[in-house]
Amino acid sequence: MTTQVKRDKPWLMRTYSGHSSAKASNELYRTNLGKGQTGLSVAFDLPTQTGYDADHPLARGEVGKVGVPICNIGDMEALFDQIPLGQMNTSMTINATAAWLLALYVATAERQGASPAQLQGTTQNDILKEYLSRGTYIFPPAPSVRLTTDIIAYTVKNIPKWNPTNICSYHLQEAGATPTQELAYALSTAIAVLDAIRDSGQIGADGFEQVVGRISFFVNAGIRFVEETCKMRAFGEMWDKLAQERYGAQSEEMRRFRYGVQVNSLGLTEAQPENNVQRIVLEMLGVSLSKKARARAIQLPAWNEALGLPRPWDQQWALRMQQVLVLETDLLEYGDIFDGSPVIAAKVKALVDGATAEMARVQEQGGMVQAIEAGYVKRQLVTSHTERMRAIERGDLKIVGLNCFRETEESPLTGGKDSGIMKVDPRAEREQIERLNAFRAKRNNAEVKAALATLAETARSGANIMPASILCAHAGVTTGEWSQTLRDIFGEYRAPTGIDIAANDDARGARAVAIRTEVIKTGEEVGRPLRLLVGKPGLDGHSNGAEQIAVKGRDVGFEIVYEGIRLTPEQIAKAALEEGVHLIGLSVLSGSHVEMVEDVFNQLDKVGLRGLPVVIGGIIPESDAKLLKEKGIAAVYTPKDIDLNGIMVDILNLIRKANDLQPVATA
Amino acid sequence: MTLALPEPAALAAAVGGRDRLALARALNLLDDRRPVARQCAAAFLDALPAEKLDTGGHLIGITGPPGAGKSSLTAALIQVWRRRGLKVAILAVDPSSPITGGALLGDRLRMHASGADREVFIRSLACRGEFGGLSAEVWPMSLAMLAAFDVVLVETVGVGQKEIDVSKMTDTTCFVAQPASGDSIQFLKAGIMEIPHVIVVNKEDIGMAARKTLSELKNTLRRQMDPEGWQVPALSVSAALGSGIEPLADALDSHRNWLLARGQFNARRQRCQAEWLVKHLREEFGRYGIGLLGGEDALFIRLAEAPRRSPIAEYEALRARVIREIKAKG
């Protein structure tokens, strides 16, 4: 074959990364770019995402763990050292503090000599899904939505090539959403945001089409890739219609559904992790096969997703999967291969109809913000996820290597010295604090104070927050200071947990009834009903596991105390005491489990509750599990422990043991 | 060790001395249904400082339909009380799951504003499907909390008749109305609902609907008076914005002062206990059992005159009498 076939331009290929420090992440970015990656995708650590400096008590154990710590403009300059921002396309997964990180980005670009108008990239800036799934919210919904609209209004005027918000359905699927729910809630979120910006009066009627055109999406692609293909086509149709009918967007260009993707990770397993490679590749097909509904940017997780953080080699493997699809296959040579298929059309229609009905239910409640505040949306998600978990537990939903075909040879992948994951240097936190102190010592404090005063005044007046934030960035304000100023004015929020859902059929099943009988009996033996505190210490927002344990615990007859994410160890000990619980179950997925367990034990000591049994679940490498048990943890659970009923029996027996009762055996 | 029982007098002294761990243990004890624990609990209650139980502190009930904002309002009130230097304990009664008997104790989440403050103590209770929406443990637990805190607030879900329980077992009852829901007004008009001491319409931030509900409630109240002559205030608040919370705290306080000024405070506490005893007896033995003790009215009169005694000890004594009567008859 000699004739050159015309191929479509490939999508942006990214790897979501960042860790330890700005300097270390910068090196990683430059290596990745050298390997053919075409854009950057920045992962920030949890203190940066929730607005705390590295030396804040709540940041302990979290600095530089799951992303890069950015405390001020010094860090931002180091992060993009030798990366010309005028030419780069940078995606930043940042939400509650999005205005601040964008301000730092603009200020850094200015110092590099680039003008804002040149900048290209994305701020995730979708706060509503933070309340539902991702967990890095700070303020109540109203002021948060205002910050979102400020960023949109500012960039449309000043950074026209920027994608100011990426409405996310990705995280909803990761919290259990069905394709219909993903469609309905993402589009309802888009409505909430666009209505808010229209009502804010920052953009005139003539400029509104531009705003509609700047809205982009961040979507998930699960293993059921045919349905996912249809979901993407449904998104395109529904968005086009919404943009035209509700917002009067005339040009087709402005109504195009533009989206980036991270493929599903919830279904990636700890058991036989090599199988995740097949899953990731198949999931990528769902967002690339149909030209009409093809992603603009794709980032893939790594095979060791459920084990811990990926190493550079793991990320390289994920990038190569995309490159093989783009460069070696003939995918990009054809027009849309699904147009005209009645099977696809019927499935798309079913999804559109289902999503339209659910969107109407949201609108009946006054819109997405109200439906979230009332707890409705979160309950829907927890319900879906509970159904999924029960199906896996029963074996109806097959996951190879996890609930079927579990026999395996020993894996050469996980045998290495590092157990197949990246471990963040424990010195990262201390070094970041040292850098922060040095930065603080050098800056002009009067200038900082004045900038913060301007920020406060802007926050109160309702004027656009961006110019004041950029001023703060140049003045040397820190992430913690910017956020605290707004915390003082806007207040803080705790979102509904969604666990108050109806018990499903499994709660009436034989196994659950058998366990419940024992739970009640033990309650009688110890004198009162058994109580369990499910606690999420630290800044970790992964709530799925805690929610599932809480719902299951309720279903087998425990009284459950669960206060949602982001509690301090002190608050957990306080609640354990006040509520008179029989056992504490911690859930930590962000990697800070060792620090959190130490702190929780210290606090329990302080209130006089040493001796209370404590178990933990989450992403906990084997070597750490041993360490935690030495520190006094009674049991450790990880993603491969899918038999929730079995976990409940363990917990029951731990309580019995603590009360000098013999263990019970339930089938 | 949960199975070992505490020494009652020492525990009572520690609770009176505001020891948080002791209070937690005391509440566990009051929740303990084993017969040995009941004896211990009775002794514990008897050993609590009497003056605090008779006239100390302020026991407040907060009730209203699901989702009216009781917990959010409680969180807002906690802040006001803390600013006034008062120490606050909360008993949050949550509905349990009727199918599984398990429960999700979710009110604590909404009251989270109290963070790590050691002068705020929150205990949740599943209502475990009994006692008309109010857990049987509420009264004894309220007493234990009164021995250690300045304000004790009990949150219960209630619509219609179920409010009665909490309003009969607190010094002051506050009813939280949901804007745009006419139910509470209907119940008040029809006399189905015990008249609370303070009525609030929450969520005034949503505007019209809240204002309308407030004016309807005021109209209804004009025609209904508290039999003892207390003027029931109807207030408008927003737990979300924190507006109207100071006046609400003042109104609750006024009712306490009104009771004190009329010398009725102690009598009201005694009446609360009598209500609890009678209700508890009725649960266990029905109307028949109460009849064996001479009927409800006579029982109330006797209890009002009886010397002060802990509720559990008193209950066990009454219970023993009912059982004796039954045996004598049979």
Ligand code: B12
């Ligand atoms: C779903 C998911 C998300 C969702 C979370 C949705 C939600 N509301 O929970 C979303 C997309 C929002 C998300 C975001 C992030 N994630 Co994430 N996420 C995952 C993922 C794919 C699955 C976790 C999950 O929910 N599993 C399902 C539940 C049911 O399982 P589980 O929690 O493990 O619980 C089981 C057991 O562990 C146990 N258990 C758990 N808790 C408890 C508690 C008790 C008491 C008991 C008895 C048992 C128990 O029982 C459960 C039953 O099987 C994992 C990777 C993986 N496949 O595991 C990454 C993962 C946890 N995420 C990770 C990261 C880094 C993040 C981010 C911090 C990235 C960033 N820099 O921004 C963000 C921010 C989140 C935040 N605010 O903290 C890392 C953590 C790395 C580490 N520990 O070293 C992981 C491991 C992925 C990776 N390899 O990089 N994530």
Ligand SMILES: Nc1nc2c(ncn2[C@@H]2O[C@H](COP(=O)(O)OP(=O)(O)OP(=O)(O)O)[C@@H](O)[C@H]2O)c(=O)[nH]1
């Ligand atoms: N707009 C508005 N919403 C409020 C206000 N107070 C509470 N809410 C919301 O009303 C819902 C219920 O609030 P809660 O405080 O849990 O109400 P509750 O009466 O304790 O509810 P239950 O204990 O479940 O019966 C939540 O979604 C709150 O955010 C308010 O003043 N204004």
Ligand SMILES: [Mg+2]
């Ligand atoms: Mg409540």
